[in-house]
Amino acid sequence: MHPYEEIRTEILRRINSQAWPAGFALPxxxxxxxxxxxxxxxxxxxxxxxxxxxxxxxxxxxxxxxVGRKAHSSTLTIPVVRHEIERGGHAYGYKLLRSxxxxxxxxxxxxxxxxxxxxxxxxxLSDGRPYQLEDRLxxxxxxxxxxxxxxxxxxxxxxxxxxxxxxxxxxxLRAEMPGTNDSKYLxxxxxxxxxxxxxxxxxxxxxxxxxxxAHPAHGFQMITATDDFQ
Amino acid sequence: MHPYEEIRTEILRRINSQAWPAGFALPxxxxxxxxxxxxxxxxxxxxxxxxxxxxxxxxxxxxxxxVGRKAHSSTLTIPVVRHEIERGGHAYGYKLLRSxxxxxxxxxxxxxxxxxxxxxxxxxLSDGRPYQLEDRLxxxxxxxxxxxxxxxxxxxxxxxxxxxxxxxxxxxLRAEMPGTNDSKYLxxxxxxxxxxxxxxxxxxxxxxxxxxxAHPAHGFQMITATDDFQ
DNA sequence: AAAATTTATATGTCTAAACATATTTTCGAG
DNA sequence: CTCGAAAATATGTTTAGACATATAAATTTT
Numbered sequence: 001m002h003p004y005e006e007i008r009t010e011i012l013r014r015i016n017s018q019a020w021p022a023g024f025a026l027p028x029x030x031x032x033x034x035x036x037x038x039x040x041x042x043x044x045x046x047x048x049x050x051x052x053x054x055x056x057x058x059x060x061x062x063x064x065x066x067v068g069r070k071a072h073s074s075t076l077t078i079p080v081v082r083h084e085i086e087r088g089g090h091a092y093g094y095k096l097l098r099s100x101x102x103x104x105x106x107x108x109x110x111x112x113x114x115x116x117x118x119x120x121x122x123x124x125l126s127d128g129r130p131y132q133l134e135d136r137l138x139x140x141x142x143x144x145x146x147x148x149x150x151x152x153x154x155x156x157x158x159x160x161x162x163x164x165x166x167x168x169x170x171x172x173l174r175a176e177m178p179g180t181n182d183s184k185y186l187x188x189x190x191x192x193x194x195x196x197x198x199x200x201x202x203x204x205x206x207x208x209x210x211x212x213x214a215h216p217a218h219g220f221q222m223i224t225a226t227d228d229f230q
Numbered sequence: 231m232h233p234y235e236e237i238r239t240e241i242l243r244r245i246n247s248q249a250w251p252a253g254f255a256l257p258x259x260x261x262x263x264x265x266x267x268x269x270x271x272x273x274x275x276x277x278x279x280x281x282x283x284x285x286x287x288x289x290x291x292x293x294x295x296x297v298g299r300k301a302h303s304s305t306l307t308i309p310v311v312r313h314e315i316e317r318g319g320h321a322y323g324y325k326l327l328r329s330x331x332x333x334x335x336x337x338x339x340x341x342x343x344x345x346x347x348x349x350x351x352x353x354x355l356s357d358g359r360p361y362q363l364e365d366r367l368x369x370x371x372x373x374x375x376x377x378x379x380x381x382x383x384x385x386x387x388x389x390x391x392x393x394x395x396x397x398x399x400x401x402x403l404r405a406e407m408p409g410t411n412d413s414k415y416l417x418x419x420x421x422x423x424x425x426x427x428x429x430x431x432x433x434x435x436x437x438x439x440x441x442x443x444a445h446p447a448h449g450f451q452m453i454t455a456t457d458d459f460q
Numbered sequence: 461a462a463a464a465t466t467t468a469t470a471t472g473t474c475t476a477a478a479c480a481t482a483t484t485t486t487c488g489a490g
Numbered sequence: 491c492t493c494g495a496a497a498a499t500a501t502g503t504t505t506a507g508a509c510a511t512a513t514a515a516a517t518t519t520t
Contacts, residue, residue: 002503016395016433028470039505044472060471060512068392071309072429074401076454079301162298165246168456171304175405175425175447193423193447195405199302203246217405217423224306226398232473258500269475274502290482290501 007036007046015055015066022068026056074224076171078197080158081124081132081213093125096152097185101140111200111207115141120156123185130186136211143208157211160201166208172198175217186216193217237266237276245285245296252298256286304454308401308427310388311354311362311443323355326382327415331370341430341437345371350386353415360416366441373438387441390431396438402428405447416446423447 001009014020027035032043047064050056054073058064085092098121117137124132136156138146143164151159174196178186182194197213231239244250257265262273277294280286284303288294315322328351347367354362366386368376373394381389404426408416412424427443 004503012397016397018395022392030470041506042504045503058471059514061469061514062512063470069395070313070391071307072391072399072401072431073305073307074399075303076306077301077303083300161300161302162252165248167242167246169302169304169454170456171302171454173403173425173452173454174450175423175445177421177423177447191407191421193405193407195403201302215405217407220404222403224399224401224403226400234473260500271476272474275473288501289484291484291499292482293500 003036003038004042004045007032007038007043008049010036011046011050012055020066022066024066026064026066028063074226076222076224078171078199078222080161081134081155082158085124085126085131088126090126091128093128094153094155095123095125097121097123099151101147111210112137112139115139116147118146120151121181122151122155124155130216133182133185133214134211135181135214136209138209139207142203142206156209160209164201164203164208166201166203168202170200170202172196173222174198176214178214182214186214188216189218195220195222197222233266233268234272234275237262237268237273238279240266241276241280242285250296252296254296256294256296258293304456306401306452306454308429308452310391311364311385312388315354315356315361318356320356321358323358324383324385325353325355327351327353329381331377341440342367342369345369348376350381351411352381352385354385360446363412363415363444364441365411365444366439368439369437372433372436386439390439394431394433394438396431396433398432400430400432403452404428406444408444412444416444418446419448425450425452427452 011020011026020026026032029040029043033040036043047056047058051058054067054069056064057067079087082092082094098119100119102117102119116139118140120134120136120138122134122136123130124134134155134157138156138160140147143160145163146156146160149156149159176182176194176196178188178192178194182188186194188194194214195217196215199209199211199213201208201210241250241256250256256262259270259273263270266273277286277288281288284297284299286294287297309317312322312324328349330349332347332349346369348370350364350366350368352364352366353360354364364385364387368386368390370377373390375393376386376390379386379389406412406424406426408418408422408424412418416424418424425445425447427445429439429441429443431438431440
């Protein structure tokens with residue numbers, strides 16, 4: 001364990017044990033450097049992830065303070081469906097349900113501003129059972145290669161994620177009563193809702209793709225990784 | 231804009247423009263330092279968040295490569311309910327429904343290993359309408375002050391988050407058909423599902439609190455912040 | 461007493477250099 | 491030709507120092 005890690009751990013311990021409670025002003029960098037017998041740079045290195053995580057706050061001249069938390073943050077990772085299913089030890093299946101071209105398809109929100117689109121509906125299966133219904137619009141102006149890509153064996157999800165770089169992602173999570181397509185393809189039980197993940201992917205402001213991924217609620221859950229320290 | 235930021239932006243541009251496609255080996259640090267006219271440390275500073283974000287991968291002696299993505303990651307922030315509602319410009323309301331002590335309460339999963347518990351059920355309202363049903367178990371061994379805390383005006387959610395430090399959080403998201411309590415308190419429409427957030431909060435392995443937060447699905451959604459650059 | 465100015469100070473950025481360490485490549489022994 | 495040891499190399503950690511900059515605190519001016 002490197003000095004910067006030990007120092008970070010020790011400072012975390014002090015915060016978590018309330019020895020340094022919310023609002024407490026930490027000794028300044030030079031003092032901490034002296035206490036731990038290292039250079040100032042090493043102290044900065046130990047502290048900066050705590051700043052990023054919002055555990056402490058720093059202001060020039062004012063110093064560093066322990067922050068009282070106001071929210072829980074965690075990282076939500078959405079893997080390629082196939083990986084998710086296979087990692088769970090299940091057999092992955094995939095079926096292309098619909099593929100069409102057009103510029104008026106389903107752009108309810110006018111996000112694509114009339115750009116040519118490809119609309120793909122596909123189904124992901126786990127052990128033969130419907131797992132996710134993927135309904136996707138792809139901006140062909142931004143990703144022209146997607147016009148002729150073959151999505152009958154590889155899902156657009158997987159095709160895109162590896163191939164197309166993006167700079168921002170907006171993910172929306174919802175519980176919904178199933179729509180017509182959901183009921184048709186997901187083999188839902190009576191009164192069973194769907195868990196919907198909707199995602200907009202952008203590159204420098206231009207929207208690349210918009211996708212709605214619907215899961216049968218029963219047995220489906222999302223778990224977020226804990227943004228923690230050790 | 232500082233040199234390290236400009237360099238990071240330029241490198242991102244090269245990755246996003248596919249000038250440096252997935253698998254591409256970046257020039258090594260000394261070369262980049264020379265190219266940008268800065269010290270090696272500044273190059274490291276520019277690159278390290280890209281490593282954290284999984285955009286590039288580095289191995290000693292082998293160098294640095296652009297990574298083809300395998301998943302979408304984003305940060306899910308769950309604020310205190312009151313803040314969430316007030317930020318939306320709505321009136322916040324709160325009602326304590328039930329509060330009891332005991333060690334056998336509802337610990338279905340045996341997470342608390344027989345520790346004394348406090349069980350609190352409360353309702354959060356937005357403009358007078360039910361917004362969230364909070365059902366919480368608090369470990370009194372870890373947080374003895376919670377035994378006598380008054381949750382009739384301040385929700386346990388808010389009381390805990392500011393007061394009690396934690397080291398890890400596990401959040402589970404689900405769509406569910408409403409249970410008895412959900413139907414009773416959330417004024418659900420016919421066939422309306424609930425969006426459930428379940429959270430376990432720990433400090434150094436010890437579970438502090440377990441909470442189930444149920445939202446009427448209609449009009450509720452979670453949006454994740456985009457883990458992006460610039 | 462209030463407002464404007466100056467000073468002090470803690471954090472923020474950057475450098476240049478040394479050394480540590482994982483891993484690949486090279487080279488030599490068998 | 492194979493295996494193992496040695497060398498080479500890119501990244502990883504740390505230092506000590508210089509300078510930049512935001513802002514709190516002290517001082518002067520109004």
